[in-house]
Structures are given as C-alpha cells and as structure tokens.
Amino acid sequence: MEKYKIKILKGLLPFFCFLIYFFAKSVSVNAASIDNYNENQVNLDVKSALAIDVNSGQILYAKNANKKLPVASMSKLITVYLTLDAIKNKEISWNQRVQPTKQIVAVSNDPEYSGIPLQMNHSYTIKQLYEATLIDSANGPAMLLGEVISGSQQAFVKKMRQQLSTWNITGGGTQLVTPSGLPNYTLGEESFKDKDKDAENILSASDMAIIISHLLKEFPQVLDTTSKAHSSFIDQDQTISMESSNWMLKGLSEYDSNYPVDGLKTGTTDAAGACFSATMQKEGQRIATVILGAQHVDGTDPSRFTQTKKLMDYIFDHYQIKEITAKNKVPKITRVKIDDGEKKSALVYMKKPIKLWLPKEQKISNLKVKFSKSALQAPITKNEKVGEFYISNLPALNSSHGVGVEATVHENIEEINPLMKLISYISQAAKKYYQSIFNYGEKREKNSKSKVKTKKDEKPYPDPVNLAKAGTWSKKSEDKAYPDLTKVKNLWIRVSLKENRTYIMSGNKPIYTMLSTGGTYHKNKSDTPTGTYYIQEERGDDFYNNELNEGAKYYVSWKDHGVYLFHSVPTKSDGSINKKEAAKLGRSSGSHGCIRLSVPDSKWLAETVPVGTKVVIKDK
Template identity: 50%
Template sequence: MFKKNKFRKSIIALMIALTCSISLTSGAGAAQAASQINSYQDNKLNLDVKSAIAIDANSGQVLYAKNANKTLPIASMTKLITIYLTLEAIKNKTISWDTKVEPTSEIVKVANNLEYSNVPLKKGHLYTVRQLYQATLIESANGAAMCLAQAVSGSQVAFVKKMRAQLVKWGIKDAKIYTVCGLPNGNLGKAAYPGVSKNAENTMSAVDMAIVGQKLLAKYPEVLKTTKIAHMNFKDGNSNTTMINFNWMLKGLSQYDSSLKVDGLKTGTTDAAGACFIGTIKKNGGRLITVVMGAKHADGTDPSRFVQTKKLLNYIYANYTPVVLSKNTKINNHETMKVIDGQALSIPIGLNKKTTLWDPVDGKKLSSSMKYSSVEAGVAKGQIVNSYRFKSGSTKLISIDNPKQMEVQAKALQGTNKANIFVRIWRWIIGKE
C-alpha cells in the first residue's frame, strides 16, 4: 500500500512538473513574441515620442515599433471606439443617422467648457446623430461624443462598459477606459465614472490603438469620408460653429504634405498624454496605420505629433516596397495543396483576400511557405484551408496578430468531396494516396 501511494504521488508530481514546464515555456514564448513587436526596427529611426507603431491596415504587418506595448494615456483617440460602437448601433438599427438627441445638463456643461475641444451644445436643443458624429470626428467635440454614448446606451457608464466589452472581443485586455470622450474622469463632473479617481484617464498601448484603427477601417471604411474633412459648419438653429479638424495633415491645414495624403483618423491631447495621433494613408496600393503617442505639446500650435508622423511615414516608404497581391492570387511553388481521402488528390489554393506585403528594401529575396501540407476531405470552394508565411531572406515578416511570423489566409479555389471507401482502398493497394 505504501509503495502504491508513493508511486501515485511520484506520477502526480511529474505531471505537475510537466504542466508547470509547459506553462512557463508558453508564457516565455508569448513574452518573446510581444517583445518582437515592442521594439521592431526602433533602432533605425529616432522618433521623438514615447511610443509608436506603423502597420499595414489590411494584414497587420508590423513595419516599425517603439515601446509599442507600453500602456499610456490615449486622450481623444478614445473617440474612435465611441464612433465604432455608434456605427454598430446604426447598422443594428437601434439608432439611425436622423435620431435626435437632447444633451443632459452634465453634457451641456462639458460642451460649453472652452478649455476642451467642443461645439457648444444647448439644453433643450435636439441634435441628430449625424451632426454629433461629424462633430466628434472633425472638431473632436467631447460633448458630442458624450451625446452619442447617451443615444446608444442611455448613460455614460453603460456606454463605457460597452466599450470595455468591445475591446475584450478584439483581444485587448489591458486597456483602462473611464470616459467615452478621452477627457480625464474628473473633467466630466457628475457624468464621471463612479468610484474612480478624478485623475483617472483612458490608457492603451500603441499596438492596441492600432488594432482599434484596423477594426474600424475594416468594418466601416466609410468613416474616412468624414475624417478627411478639414472644415465644416456645425448648425444649431440660426447659429453656426466652424469646425476645424485637429488633424493638421489634411489638405488646407498647416501640416499638409502633397506626398503624404493622410485621410484620417484621430488626434488626442491631455497633460498626461501629451500629443497623440493615429493616422492612416493610402499610397502605392497599400493602406498604412500609424500611431504616435506622447509627442511634445508645448502649446496649441505645436505640430510635433505630425512632424513625427511624417518622419515615420517617410521612413516606411524609403525602407519598404509594397507588393500588392490580388484576391485568389496563387503563390509561386505553393499553388496546390494535398487533399487526404479526397476525390481529387490535390486542390488549387490562393489568397483569401487582397493583401499588401511590405518587402524590406534589403536586397534579399521575398519567399513564402505554407503552414500546412495537407487538408482532410471534403473541402468546399472558398473554404480557408491554409496560411502563407513570408520571409525576406531569413528574416520573418511579423504582424500584430502573429508576432512570431505573419500569416496570410489561403482558401480553396476548387472544392472536392471525400472519395468513397472503394476508391480509398484501391489507392491504398496501389500506393497512391
């Protein structure tokens, strides 16, 4: 009996040791992968910001990163989450563009505080969701963003909880969100998030902020029709408020550069955050998303965040060549894939969607490999069956979804049913499988 118990304890101890070993190895792998993004190519560009990242909007390929995993205040970049959830509500028909919203007394106080970016809202007046949406994106109007939250969820607190839940769905788990507009919690007066310090601010990493931009552009690309507007009037009865976009890189504004035609997305500024900017640009067939956080902000005329964004964009265009691959493209040497027990022994495969690869300008050849060598029958046409992986020389391309090596989905360009038992037996007999 003693020997039996001793043996059992030894087995349990061994299992625990193996489990711990696997967990530690897995954790170390995750940490190593995260660190690859955090400082990717940061020694090649001296950006004067606390953190930054540049990715391809479609594939998520990481092209540059500086302290990209560091959690920092995001200020009004927060509003992109608010805009996403507003567009979701419109899509789901819980509100419409013409839904009218009356601001609460708390919102009116925020909207008329000249220390914040705003359009003045009035008690007893009604504003359409369209007006509020435009004011939020163009003028970065805090009161307008709060009105959108009220329209969607009925209260600021309920909407904040909705924001948090959405971020978790996107895999963003270390964000801290307290306000729908990005102001410090105490600046919202009675609309502040309860039980939290008045100094509490929304915080995320540059990686996470890039994910927000990527998700927004993927599902609601029409947002660019508004984010690219430099000037617009906000009409309230007989009065007009001229809105000027805080993204000074737009045409007609002070930091416009005809070679860098940025068309979005959102700035953010608080004392704690410094000057922040998540931008996007389409050029040479590819769309980029850039994030700079904690740039200098000497005063309201300081263009530092845009100067640093230009520096980042020029670095990308000088050091990468975009290779645009159309949907259904077959990758050389990986045009087909073996099918196990299929009526067809192999099927043609190709890219699931249009993809831009940014090939480093390093004189090395861009090459690819497949994640899987075969697939089980039956296979439907259009089914995702594999992933392509890419390298430049021996250097793996990485993405925010796959920090160890970027993967691009491949689909079946032709389907095949499972072969019947007699065919499978015959193949086994003749050695043709």
C-alpha cells in the same frame, strides 16, 4: 514536396507529413511580441509609435508599441466605430434627434476642453454629433453619442470595453473610463467609483492600430468625414465653424502634398501629451501611423505632425510595395493531407494576390512562408478559405505567425461515407498494432546496410569513366554536357536504389548517369516506393520543412503530385547545404522517400524534364 517519415514512438507505424512550402533565408520574428521593430532606423521623439499596412496588418515600424499609455481623444475612434455599428444595425439613425443631459452640457461648455457647446433643451441629429466628434474632436457630442446608444455613460463605456475584448485588446494596463477620452471625473455622478477621479483611457499604440484597422476596413466611409479640414455645426439659428485638429489635412498649417493624409484623430491631455493617429494611401496601399506622447510645448506646437512626417519618410525611403501572386511563386503551391476525404491530399493555393511592403534590399524569394495547417478536414468546397499562408519574417499586427495570406483549394472534395471511414480507422489501428508487435522501423539505415549489400557486377549499367566521385554534390555527375531531352528518342528515367544511381535513358541505353540517394532502408525495404511512375507538373526552385529543419533546392514531382520528388541534396534553415547528408550522394541511402541529386543535376532535371516522362524505380 518531399514526403517525410517520422518515427513518433518505438514500434508505431511511421506517418508521412506533407511538406509545407516556404522560403528559408531570413530571420523569423515573433509578431505577437513585437514591441520594437526597426526602431533604431529613425529617431522619433515620442514615447511610443507604430506604422502598419491596414489591409494586411503588416508592421512597418514599432517603438514601444505595446506600452500602455494615455491616448486622450484618440479613444473617440472607439465611440465612432460603435456609432457606425449602431447605424448599420438600425439601432439609431442619422436623422434621429437627441437632447444632452446636464452633465454633458456642462462638459461641452467648459473652456478647458475642446468641442462644440451644446445647450439644454436643444436637440441634435446623430449626424451632427458624429461629425463634431471627428472634425472638432468635440467631447460633449461624443458623450451624447454614447448616451443615446447605451442609455448611460457607464453603460456605453462597458460596451466599449466589451468591443476591445472582442478584438483581443486586453491585458494589464488597458483602461477605459469615458467615451471622449477625458478624465473619469467628467462623467459626474456616473464616474467609475472603482477608478481614480483623474483616471484616463489607457491603450497601447498596437491597441490603437487594431481599432483603426477595424474602423477603416468595416466602415471606410469614416474617411469622408475625417478628411474634412473645415465644416459647420448648426444649432438652431447659430452656426459654429469647426476646424479639424488634424493639421496635416489640405488647407491646414502642416499640410504637405507628399503626405496626402485623410484621417484620423488627434488627442491631447496633460497625461497623454500630444498624440496623433494618421492614415493615407501610397500606391494604392493604405497605411496608418500612431504617435503617442510626442514632446510638445503647448497647443501651437506641431511636434506630433513633425514626428508623423518623419516616420512616413522612413517608410517611403525604406520600403517598396510588391504584389505577391501565384506567378512569382510566393507562397509556393502546397499539397496538404485531407482527413476523411475521397482524395487523400489536395493542392493549396493563394486565394488572391496581396501587396506587401518589402525592404528595398529584400527579394521576394527570401520570404519565409508556411501553411497554417498540417491537414484539412473534408468536405471542402472549391475556392473556400481553408487556412492561411504565414509570412513569418514580415511581422503583423495581433498575430504570432506574421502576415497572413488566405489559402484555398481549386476543387471540391467530398467526405467519404461513414462505412468507409470506419473501415479506414480499423485498418489504421490494425497497422499500428501489427507494427508495434514487430518493432517496425526500429533499426535505421546503419543496421540495414548489411542486408542490402550488392556486388559491383549487380549494377544495372556500368559507371561511365567520367562519373564524379561519390559524395560530389556541387558539380554535375558526368563531366560532359547534359543531353537535350527534347531530342532524346524513347526518353525515360531509371533509378537504382541500392546502387544510388539515376539514369537518363534513351530506349535501352543510358545516356547520362547521375549520383543519387534514395530512401532509407527499414527491414530491407526502402522508404522510396518502387514501380513505374511519370513526371508530374509540380516543380520549383526550393522548399523547406520548418518542423523537420530540412529542405532542398530544385525539385520535380514523380508521384502523388508533390509528395515524391527528384530534388537536390538537403538544405538547412538558412538555405545552406547539409553537408553531412550531402556526403551520402551516390554512396548510401538516406532520404525520406524522395530521390536526391547533386545541385546542378537537380536544377537541370527540374528545368528540362517533360511532364509525362516515365520513371522506373527498382531496388537494383
């Protein structure tokens, strides 16, 4: 990884940013604003739709996903979540028996609405109400769950609103008025007076996907109930048959083994139209889809399920599931600065592999990845989460950065003691003050060249006759085969900064000469440190620094484990060569501290030079 020096203000000490590895060959997307994504790839006859991977939050398809629309009974999933949360916290229990109010009994027996008819002075278990809410989409049981959890319908709706706020589901148009998804007036005397009597619960497809993700991740046992096509509701001596409104379940009319759906919830009102949220597993990955406002004729029209199948077909045809691991180098290892630590930097790794949905034509190597932090704060415990790698060209739910992969370090890093911290701060302040006096770094390479000119006879070794012309970055430096480094006796590498040459040495003899570019000179001092170093284990195919709009191909570290590298001439954000900078190769200085080589030379060196090979860097 290249060490980048940035002059932040005239006269201040330049500081070194530690490179963030990631791939830069795809167009980045701002996931937080994803409203439409791949919407032109499939023609869905719906008002809004969304498809996600539940585990990663990756968005696979979006059509008007942020548009606020009535969601009808799908909002019962919030009621179900809060019920399971209350069970978990022992606020209620499955066998607890409760009685409905007069208003709840009236709604549950209204033939206009779906559900189980509850009776006055009858008691029902929380388990019965929970199953009726999910399987039969029963409104009375959903209302009674809210009543027992919060004491009243209004209090429970306020709890629902608070939960949405916790999940960052806010914004204009978001509205909750009932636990069931029915209009506001169904609460009777408890209806919200500041809302129209016909007001309904309004959310977006993205909002519903967030709710579903939390429900499935925190309470996966909900699928034990949502996967049931049929069940029974026993009320004293009466047994009422329940059939799921999710017709895609096995045993119902829209079941298809190609779509092994095991949840979740339908919703229908005149305002909402036909809505449906579905979930299933594909190759071990759980996806969820949301359909809002499917065009339908009546209650017998399967349009919401037809549109869901069409969306799933697109996903299965368009994507392939790939596991991202350290082995396939996405994300690449990143070295990050440590503040107040006994170590100045540390390597950051993926905490665990992740499976992602990639378009079938997309390669893993084309993913664009960056680390979430520029520095970490000591102390740090081995294997704890320290941040995330963001894959910015794979949009994610409720994220402005793309799909996130947890990152960690493989070592404990202690905090320096307070006295050493104070000394460090004083030292840094003194350096800044000193440099501001002498305007350190004000003059760049153009003004320094006159001070570093050398005569040709000062070259440590004469150029070979077959050496390429200065500025040749796309070819080998010498028109001959590269040496087999495994057979070279007394192998070491010699770098001449002022002569812009790098020599592969066998004892005292140069056996291969490469055009190179070292660090820019300031006050007759190069950004590249001089001295004796050794090849380290960090190496790879490419990297890119998004903040500085510069990367490179093929690299191998020789100092500070990824801070100073041999690498190719620099690349742009699209992976193409920065030809203006490449023209400096073998001709002048210009790097931020690393040693630049031609593309073939850097590839050969990164792939063949042994760890531990001595590297001697001198001005001459």
